[in-house]
Amino acid sequence: MSPRFDFHTHTYHSDGVLAPAELIARAHECGVEAIAITDHDVTDGLTEAHEAAQDVGMRFVPGVEISVSWGGQTLHVVGLSIDTADTALQRGLAQLREFRYWRAKEIARRLAKRNIGGAYERVAALARGAVLSRTHFARFLVECGHARTPGDAFKHYLVRGRPGYVPGKWASLDEAVGWIRAAGGIAVIAHPGRYSLGHGKLKRLIQDFKECGGQAIEVISGSQGEHERFTRIAIEHELLASAGSDYHGPENAWSALGRLPALPSGCRSVYDALPPVAAAA
Ligand code: AMP
Numbered sequence: 373m374s375p376r377f378d379f380h381t382h383t384y385h386s387d388g389v390l391a392p393a394e395l396i397a398r399a400h401e402c403g404v405e406a407i408a409i410t411d412h413d414v415t416d417g418l419t420e421a422h423e424a425a426q427d428v429g430m431r432f433v434p435g436v437e438i439s440v441s442w443g444g445q446t447l448h449v450v451g452l453s454i455d456t457a458d459t460a461l462q463r464g465l466a467q468l469r470e471f472r473y474w475r476a477k478e479i480a481r482r483l484a485k486r487n488i489g490g491a492y493e494r495v496a497a498l499a500r501g502a503v504l505s506r507t508h509f510a511r512f513l514v515e516c517g518h519a520r521t522p523g524d525a526f527k528h529y530l531v532r533g534r535p536g537y538v539p540g541k542w543a544s545l546d547e548a549v550g551w552i553r554a555a556g557g558i559a560v561i562a563h564p565g566r567y568s569l570g571h572g573k574l575k576r577l578i579q580d581f582k583e584c585g586g587q588a589i590e591v592i593s594g595s596q597g598e599h600e601r602f603t604r605i606a607i608e609h610e611l612l613a614s615a616g617s618d619y620h621g622p623e624n625a626w627s628a629l630g631r632l633p634a635l636p637s638g639c640r641s642v643y644d645a646l647p648p649v650a651a652a653a
């Protein structure tokens with residue numbers, strides 16, 4: 373049986389709130405035995421987390437969550453057990469962060485037209501050098517009283533059709549999976565339940581994903597229900613099954629760090645496909 377693992381979490385290097393070492397400490401308290409940190413389009417903080425995990429005897433899996441444009445929408449692909457020194461991966465992630473920087477200025481420009489000024493400066497200050505995300509804009513909009521909660525800020529300002537929405541120009545599926553595979557990692561479709569895909573489009577996504585070299589899907593995610601549906605899909609399409617909380621911090625509604633149901637029987641766990649842990653020197 374696999375240990376208790378949580379293979380989808382965020383730190384303050386992207387839109388989470390905890391430092392990598394704080395996240396590891398909290399996961400340890402919650403009984404997590406193996407963890408992947410999967411920040412959006414960045415691998416900063418993995419060394420700090422790895423050291424903290426070693427100190428408490430937790431297995432650490434270096435990860436990333438890559439933003440992808442596919443079929444006219446944004447998807448997320450998690451990479452597990454990646455070599456963070458891989459230059460193609462790092463070049464690709466740097467391009468995505470460059471787009472995020474441009475997009476943040478564009479979101480701020482659009483908000484300014486609605487008399488919400490100073491957004492870029494405040495968001496950059498809130499992010500403190502981290503990857504710039506819509507989550508930072510949501511926090512800014514709450515802070516200056518334009519929304520009651522980050523969820524409301526998304527709903528009223530940051531999603532398609534709303535004044536601060538800027539369409540994503542992310543990596544292609546082929547690029548994202550290719551970077552992960554070239555860096556020795558396992559590519560995982562993140563939270564498939566969050567994309568509102570009908571049966572046909574989901575099937576097409578899985579086909580494309582497998583053709584690119586993708587191997588796994590999140591059957592259990594803190595940010596989606598429908599475990600049974602995705603379990604059936606993983607089995608039918610011979611994908612490995614992953615599970616992750618998508619933890620962003622103590623205040624977030626998706627914050628069941630490590631408190632995930634066990635993988636349903638019949639799935640093949642992504643845990644068993646990880647490379648063996650190197651013996652300590
Ligand atoms: P971005 O990658 O910058 O476009 O931001 C996407 C991030 O925003 C996701 O990873 C979530 O953490 C967060 N997010 C998206 N939708 C919502 C929502 N409705 N409420 C709160 N957070 C959200």
Ligand code: MN
Nearest residue numbers: 382387412507
């Ligand atoms: Mn996020």
Ligand code: MN
Nearest residue numbers: 437448562563
């Ligand atoms: Mn995601």
Ligand code: MN
Nearest residue numbers: 380382437618
């Ligand atoms: Mn995530």
